[in-house]
Amino acid sequence: MKIRPIHLALLGLLTGIPQAHAIPLSLAFGADASASDNGWGGGTSKSDLVDNMASYYDTWAHGLAAWYNVGNFHVVLDFQRDITFNNVVAWWHRDVNGAAVPNVVDLQIWNATLLAWDTVFSTTNAVATLGPYDDPTTWTSRPTSFAFPTVTTDRLRMVYDTNEIYQRSREHAWLHEVAVYNVNAAPEPTSIVLLGSGLFCLAWAKRSRGSRSARR
Numbered sequence: 001m002k003i004r005p006i007h008l009a010l011l012g013l014l015t016g017i018p019q020a021h022a023i024p025l026s027l028a029f030g031a032d033a034s035a036s037d038n039g040w041g042g043g044t045s046k047s048d049l050v051d052n053m054a055s056y057y058d059t060w061a062h063g064l065a066a067w068y069n070v071g072n073f074h075v076v077l078d079f080q081r082d083i084t085f086n087n088v089v090a091w092w093h094r095d096v097n098g099a100a101v102p103n104v105v106d107l108q109i110w111n112a113t114l115l116a117w118d119t120v121f122s123t124t125n126a127v128a129t130l131g132p133y134d135d136p137t138t139w140t141s142r143p144t145s146f147a148f149p150t151v152t153t154d155r156l157r158m159v160y161d162t163n164e165i166y167q168r169s170r171e172h173a174w175l176h177e178v179a180v181y182n183v184n185a186a187p188e189p190t191s192i193v194l195l196g197s198g199l200f201c202l203a204w205a206k207r208s209r210g211s212r213s214a215r216r
């Protein structure tokens, strides 16, 4: 019997295997993550911030939670190499209507000459960019997306104001992921070769079909 997607879906239902969602592959996947502190409660895992997962299926206890009203909280991602990017997507644990999402966010990159952080993006209205839950059936999160002119760096720091959250909603923020992307980047040479090969095959197939039709 030929295995079709419907068979896999039925197998998943019968065996209780969750259908894991996958966010686009982050350039920060596997980076070294550190933070202002070690988090608290179920949110004490810095490595969860760079595992390319916005939802979890085994337990609620994932990600990094900042305590209430402790001023600026920050997360540092050390990529261990220079990477180029222009978009950061922060995923916030099970937020309801932005109550536990910061409005005041700065993104900074490391300036190795001045030995200081350069701010490349600032907002006081991050909740306005809040997107839908990644997977509402499980321990999930919602994204805020920040776009800025393209930068190249080996370290990113995201700073957010916990006081602003507390004053607005008496909540605290809890990150599931800090994903990094280079949006609209020029395709890699390998992609161009693959695309070229695909176009050649398509043209060849069309020509073959045309020849067969002509012979009929």
Ligand SMILES: [Ca+2]
Pocket: 048, 049, 050, 051, 052, 053, 054, 176, 177
């Ligand atoms: Ca994660």
